[in-house]
Amino acid sequence: MSIFRKSIKLLRKRNKKIGLPPGTLIYTGERKPEQEKVTIIDYNDKKIDIRELKELKINLKETEKEFVRWINITGLGQMEVIEELGRQFDLHPLLLEDVLNPDQRPKIENYGNFLFLILNIIWWDNKEKNIQSEQVSLILGKSYVMTFREFENDLFFPIVDRLKQAKGRIRKMEEDYLLYSLIDIIIDNYFVIIEKIGNKIDKIEEDLIDNPTINTLQEIHSLRREVITLRKSIWPSRSVINSLQREEAFIKDSTQIYLRDIYDHIIQIIDNFENFRDIISSLLDIYLSSVSNKMNEVMKVLTIISTTFIPISFLAGFYGMNFTHMPELSSLYGYPILISIMIIIALIMLMYFKRRRWI
Amino acid sequence: MSIFRKSIKLLRKRNKKIGLPPGTLIYTGERKPEQEKVTIIDYNDKKIDIRELKELKINLKETEKEFVRWINITGLGQMEVIEELGRQFDLHPLLLEDVLNPDQRPKIENYGNFLFLILNIIWWDNKEKNIQSEQVSLILGKSYVMTFREFENDLFFPIVDRLKQAKGRIRKMEEDYLLYSLIDIIIDNYFVIIEKIGNKIDKIEEDLIDNPTINTLQEIHSLRREVITLRKSIWPSRSVINSLQREEAFIKDSTQIYLRDIYDHIIQIIDNFENFRDIISSLLDIYLSSVSNKMNEVMKVLTIISTTFIPISFLAGFYGMNFTHMPELSSLYGYPILISIMIIIALIMLMYFKRRRWI
Amino acid sequence: MSIFRKSIKLLRKRNKKIGLPPGTLIYTGERKPEQEKVTIIDYNDKKIDIRELKELKINLKETEKEFVRWINITGLGQMEVIEELGRQFDLHPLLLEDVLNPDQRPKIENYGNFLFLILNIIWWDNKEKNIQSEQVSLILGKSYVMTFREFENDLFFPIVDRLKQAKGRIRKMEEDYLLYSLIDIIIDNYFVIIEKIGNKIDKIEEDLIDNPTINTLQEIHSLRREVITLRKSIWPSRSVINSLQREEAFIKDSTQIYLRDIYDHIIQIIDNFENFRDIISSLLDIYLSSVSNKMNEVMKVLTIISTTFIPISFLAGFYGMNFTHMPELSSLYGYPILISIMIIIALIMLMYFKRRRWI
Amino acid sequence: MSIFRKSIKLLRKRNKKIGLPPGTLIYTGERKPEQEKVTIIDYNDKKIDIRELKELKINLKETEKEFVRWINITGLGQMEVIEELGRQFDLHPLLLEDVLNPDQRPKIENYGNFLFLILNIIWWDNKEKNIQSEQVSLILGKSYVMTFREFENDLFFPIVDRLKQAKGRIRKMEEDYLLYSLIDIIIDNYFVIIEKIGNKIDKIEEDLIDNPTINTLQEIHSLRREVITLRKSIWPSRSVINSLQREEAFIKDSTQIYLRDIYDHIIQIIDNFENFRDIISSLLDIYLSSVSNKMNEVMKVLTIISTTFIPISFLAGFYGMNFTHMPELSSLYGYPILISIMIIIALIMLMYFKRRRWI
Amino acid sequence: MSIFRKSIKLLRKRNKKIGLPPGTLIYTGERKPEQEKVTIIDYNDKKIDIRELKELKINLKETEKEFVRWINITGLGQMEVIEELGRQFDLHPLLLEDVLNPDQRPKIENYGNFLFLILNIIWWDNKEKNIQSEQVSLILGKSYVMTFREFENDLFFPIVDRLKQAKGRIRKMEEDYLLYSLIDIIIDNYFVIIEKIGNKIDKIEEDLIDNPTINTLQEIHSLRREVITLRKSIWPSRSVINSLQREEAFIKDSTQIYLRDIYDHIIQIIDNFENFRDIISSLLDIYLSSVSNKMNEVMKVLTIISTTFIPISFLAGFYGMNFTHMPELSSLYGYPILISIMIIIALIMLMYFKRRRWI
Numbered sequence A, B, C, D, E: 001m002s003i004f005r006k007s008i009k010l011l012r013k014r015n016k017k018i019g020l021p022p023g024t025l026i027y028t029g030e031r032k033p034e035q036e037k038v039t040i041i042d043y044n045d046k047k048i049d050i051r052e053l054k055e056l057k058i059n060l061k062e063t064e065k066e067f068v069r070w071i072n073i074t075g076l077g078q079m080e081v082i083e084e085l086g087r088q089f090d091l092h093p094l095l096l097e098d099v100l101n102p103d104q105r106p107k108i109e110n111y112g113n114f115l116f117l118i119l120n121i122i123w124w125d126n127k128e129k130n131i132q133s134e135q136v137s138l139i140l141g142k143s144y145v146m147t148f149r150e151f152e153n154d155l156f157f158p159i160v161d162r163l164k165q166a167k168g169r170i171r172k173m174e175e176d177y178l179l180y181s182l183i184d185i186i187i188d189n190y191f192v193i194i195e196k197i198g199n200k201i202d203k204i205e206e207d208l209i210d211n212p213t214i215n216t217l218q219e220i221h222s223l224r225r226e227v228i229t230l231r232k233s234i235w236p237s238r239s240v241i242n243s244l245q246r247e248e249a250f251i252k253d254s255t256q257i258y259l260r261d262i263y264d265h266i267i268q269i270i271d272n273f274e275n276f277r278d279i280i281s282s283l284l285d286i287y288l289s290s291v292s293n294k295m296n297e298v299m300k301v302l303t304i305i306s307t308t309f310i311p312i313s314f315l316a317g318f319y320g321m322n323f324t325h326m327p328e329l330s331s332l333y334g335y336p337i338l339i340s341i342m343i344i345i346a347l348i349m350l351m352y353f354k355r356r357r358w359i
Helices: A003-015 A079-089 A093-100 A154-165 A175-210 A214-245 A253-318 A334-355 B003-015 B079-089 B093-100 B154-165 B175-210 B214-245 B253-318 B334-355 C003-015 C079-089 C093-100 C154-165 C175-210 C214-245 C253-318 C334-355 D003-015 D079-089 D093-100 D154-165 D175-210 D214-245 D253-318 D334-355 E003-015 E079-089 E093-100 E154-165 E175-210 E214-245 E253-318 E334-355
Strands: A037-043 A048-052 A068-074 A107-110 A114-125 A130-141 A144-149 B037-043 B048-052 B068-074 B107-110 B114-125 B130-141 B144-149 C037-043 C048-052 C068-074 C107-110 C114-125 C130-141 C144-149 D037-043 D048-052 D068-074 D107-110 D114-125 D130-141 D144-149 E037-043 E048-052 E068-074 E107-110 E114-125 E130-141 E144-149
Touching: A003 A214, A003 B175, A037 A154, A048 A154, A068 A079, A068 A175, A079 A093, A079 A144, A093 A114, A093 B253, A107 A214, A114 A175, A114 A214, A130 A175, A130 A214, A144 A175, A154 A175, A175 A214, A175 A253, A175 E003, A214 A253, A214 B253, A253 A334, A253 B253, A253 E093, A253 E214, A253 E253, B003 B214, B003 C175, B037 B154, B048 B154, B068 B079, B068 B175, B079 B093, B079 B144, B093 B114, B093 C253, B107 B214, B114 B175, B114 B214, B130 B175, B130 B214, B144 B175, B154 B175, B175 B214, B175 B253, B214 B253, B214 C253, B253 B334, B253 C253, C003 C214, C003 D175, C037 C154, C048 C154, C068 C079, C068 C175, C079 C093, C079 C144, C093 C114, C093 D253, C107 C214, C114 C175, C114 C214, C130 C175, C130 C214, C144 C175, C154 C175, C175 C214, C175 C253, C214 C253, C214 D253, C253 C334, C253 D253, D003 D214, D003 E175, D037 D154, D048 D154, D068 D079, D068 D175, D079 D093, D079 D144, D093 D114, D093 E253, D107 D214, D114 D175, D114 D214, D130 D175, D130 D214, D144 D175, D154 D175, D175 D214, D175 D253, D214 D253, D214 E253, D253 D334, D253 E253, E003 E214, E037 E154, E048 E154, E068 E079, E068 E175, E079 E093, E079 E144, E093 E114, E107 E214, E114 E175, E114 E214, E130 E175, E130 E214, E144 E175, E154 E175, E175 E214, E175 E253, E214 E253, E253 E334
Parallel strands: A068 A144, B068 B144, C068 C144, D068 D144, E068 E144
Antiparallel strands: A037 A048, A037 A068, A107 A114, A114 A130, A130 A144, B037 B048, B037 B068, B107 B114, B114 B130, B130 B144, C037 C048, C037 C068, C107 C114, C114 C130, C130 C144, D037 D048, D037 D068, D107 D114, D114 D130, D130 D144, E037 E048, E037 E068, E107 E114, E114 E130, E130 E144
């Protein structure tokens, strides 16, 4: 299912909620919600502890001193977990509503004691050979990070791995660096998409030169719609990261430079999408031109053959008439003379076409 | 009647007023104005009182203490009610003029002791299968909200219902939350429209692939005009809500977060309309391309059949000539040789077309 | 004469002045300048006095106390009146040059003791069935308003009438309200133009569906050029009114709300012009598409008839050959069998066209 | 040579300088540089002295008290004059480089003791019937104005004339008014160009209606390229004048109002160019549409004649067959009946075309 | 390889890094990395010392007093050199990552004790006849400048030469002037590209007039893609130079004016690219129009010849019918009368085409 059609489908679900009081918690995602799974990772420079939450009533807010806690929730089907988290961390009902309703715009909100971010993950599904999107909600509080995802997949696996093996500086840094690492991996996936779109454009360009068909046209159109829809999800991320940089209460100085790096990446991604738009609309022009060109070729062939034969066919018909008194018919040289005339006419026609560069 | 044509019709009515002094009260809506109906809803945490206003001369401004009063006026035909309200609540004549003249741009004005808002309600009429628009004027004063609507329908019914049944937090909050709830339901209706337009685009895309006709073209054009006209009514709403958030004298802190939520929704709606514009203009390009394509197909068929038969038809005509001296005609093998030549010519033509990928 | 051609004509006159010192007073309007006529209206709450100025040397600057004076000059042919006014009211030569050279951009200038405004009046000429434009210059001083117009017509008549009959609040208010009333009537005339353009678009749309001709194309183009040229004259009016609102030395608080109303109107007008641009460019696309469509139809008819008859015509020609040895010709069933074959070929062709949805 | 091609040619010359140290003085203009000529005009209210500089070593900086000095340099071929002036007036090498390299963008630079301006003169060459451009550099110092021009022509002649004859207020004002007068005459020349372009558009429109050819297309394209290139040279002039107005150390209050007037003119010129762009792209659409239209007409004629004759030609061929047993042929009424059938078929075809509005 | 395809290829390499911790140093350039080469140039007013670095462990940070040191690194294949430099000059791992990953956006970053700049070098490869791009990273510290380049070529040779021969003022100025000189030569190379693109446009225009083919279309498209991709690399350079001008801690006053000069150049380059975009999209329109035009020509020839011969061919066929009773056939004058009729019909057709201006 294309990104565009998915967003319409999400709207249909969303619109069923119209009239309900704000803050009513219903998951409006497109797929059957998955079983919720809550993973808790506590770590510091020396130790790391990864476990899955089995029982709900544990107090999640209190961590051991000097630990960073990452609470990762995947699957948004059961309301109890979300509601319990909302109670423990004092999350506003509207925030929880945003978590549960995909197709939100990327945004950042400062709730005083924590930051709330919504971002879109766009990744390339190697199995289905198309672009998948998913909403991820992130909460950055004092010494904890919470992430809400619709589905479980291995997107965040490199982070978990780096945490386990203490690769890079992640274990030495605090919760803001964890947030940075998560956002970094989300943004990096856009580059994969850009590469894929770049490849598609390359392929379409080759098709346009070789043999443009109505299929090529449909590919151009669906690519264009995809680029339009993806731009929608990346543009606001820019101002989200920009605002995040200015949240000095939550982001330490040492992490600032990393956010600047992400910001550079987003600008690069947006640049690429703008270029894609221009190039795709140029592709369409070429398609149109090359269809015109082909029609022109077809017309020329028709015209050359038709107009060469029409005069001589007329002559043949002329001397097929049954008038009693047609002196040419009985003349001995009538036949060879006519053949010569026909050949001359045909040659004149061909020379005319040659001069007009049709052949 | 389309949104565009309606707005022209409203202009025609409006232009009849040119030259009259400003503040002259005449209803310039498109339909026959309905009988006015004034509903008054007083409520607080514990009690709620809903009644219809029968007599005009009652003092509407004074409410019992601790009550929020919602005055809902539907139908703008009789000037007396509007004028009486203007007198009691000290409403400026230009304000009343705006209430009575639909096709205003959404706006917000601070009159010191109350806020005046104009918004467009856009809803999907399930009976007539098209988009309907209506102007709603809202006044937010100290402990009262006033709403003026052209027609009576069940748009605000969910709010009345929530008030009656004390669903959600509406009865516990004050008049600014009531205003928020009203705006929320107005904005939510745009999502229904977006869904409908998304469906239409889907349908047109299928038509374009299957069998584009001149009808498809007209559907694309009317969709485009609709999207252009709807953008006009939603764009200014953005800055209205933005300004509303900054009216701290009227909006309590607890309601701010809800207005932020509405603001997010408006941005999302605008994003969608921008995408629609791009996609619709892409649809038109595809229409043009696919018409070109079809013409190309038609041309090919014509050219293949014509140019295959033209040379052999010429030969048939040639040997239909009545020259006395045509040795081939009396030759025993003339006929079968000619048939072979004709078949060879036809085969050469077909091979040529095959090599040019026409067949 | 179209608005566009008129502006080129004005340029031609203007360019003859190049090289003359700035401030040289020559009227560069397009039509023969009319005889100047100066009307003076003094009014206050109780009295009103309307007279035409016969002699030049009267001191116009001094009014009776408590009176508002409106000096309306129509016809800009004689320099003496303009120069005398310039002397009496201390008007800068460049200001007078602007008054005399139409095709100025709308602007506002604060000269310390008075405000100088230039606006474009656009009105619908019912006789000539086209759009007319005219430059009006307004000066707002302490207790006087001066208006300069190229031609005499009844545009300001409703204001004079309201003054005479003390309709509305105009007689109770001061000179800034008079200025507002004049601007209001100028801006209101744009709505008439918008209505007319809306009607034209409606008409063109019907033509496009029924029977698009080369005329329709020319109408679209001239409409587009008109909308482009009109946008040019209304856009700057927006910032003029915006600046006017901030001229607190000249505009009293009570008039501010009226100017806000005008500002809303201008925004609405600009919105409409933007929509028109989009819709008109959409019309052109439709025109192109519908021409393509028609050509496609024509091609189909040609192709169906040609390709159905070409094979059977070939057969007819084939058996018109005069070979001595053609056994089919003398066969008893040759003729009916050939007829059957021809019918079968024709039917196969028609079925093929049916399957391709050409018929 | 068109403006566009000229700017490419200038680039070629410029690129030969790459790698040389900045400040290397070489004239990179397109034409053979003219002999330099330095004219010095000293004037005040009472006296004026015009002379040509013969010897270089004279101290040009010192003027008699109370005099304004205008140094006009035309022809930039000999470096000595430029270098000597640079020494005397302490001009930065980069400034001199800008003077010598045409195709600079209009700009203003404050060097502390003088202002440096670069503007483009665009004028209509009546002999060659095309647009000419030239770079002019202006320096405004205390009581002197310096102007550098590539070629000698009569553009500044009206100013010299006004100075000589003390027309207008130029002799009474100071050096900033002289600068204003020079800029004013430069900007005024743009209006001539706008008039010429307006005329061209008019002519092309007429051609489009009468008989569009491939020439019309080339005219549209070259006009478009010209408008694009001219926009490039006028846009930055806007901010130059805007900055100039804020240079209060060099521009007296009395001259401010004149600069405001120039600024208005530039805005008007830019408006015109924007309109031209829109109108020209509209012209191209019309060209395309009208070519489509003509092709449609051609197709109709072909189709009407072909399809009317194809069926009856078939019938003629049919009864030209040589079957021995064709009963119709020997029937007495066969011939007249066939003629009637042919006429009926032709009439049916024509009625069909009539109903489809093809004829 | 085109600029666009190269950037996709770079992405492919880049995406292999996803999931690695930030700051992991891998060279992701497109070509096989060259052997690194470190050149050190120490100079002041009197002395200059140029040498190649052989051993890594030398302390590069300490220079003799009063010397400016330029460290030029070409070839980014071996990590040790980069890492050693990073250690000695305290460069952040993210900075080194940027140096090693080409396809960065131009940017400037202030690291407190040094400035870090990334720029794109675009140059015309005379051998391969296409545009080459390369990323250059520049570091400006106290009395040193460091430059990182992917490949070794002679781009910076003129600077080295000027340093050696003490041409211009470069030896007298400090490290900020060296940085300026390097940037100046980078930016100057864009003008060469603009010249080349200008030439290409010229060539395409000639082709369009003479004989547009499908090749011309592909040239237009590839030119457009090139211009789109180049714009991406030059646009951000503008704000880089703008920011650089405001870095007063690193840029002395005397160098400011030179940076202003570079800024002017960038604006000029951007102007040129904007013009190119407009002109190229205009070229495409012309291509389409001229294909339409040619098709129209072809159609006319077909139509003229077909429709002239169709009626007279019908007549010939008509009198080829074998009806026994066709009185015309045996009439003595039948034959010459028919010939006359045929000639008259042909003349009428030709006159009709003449009147419609087809011939």
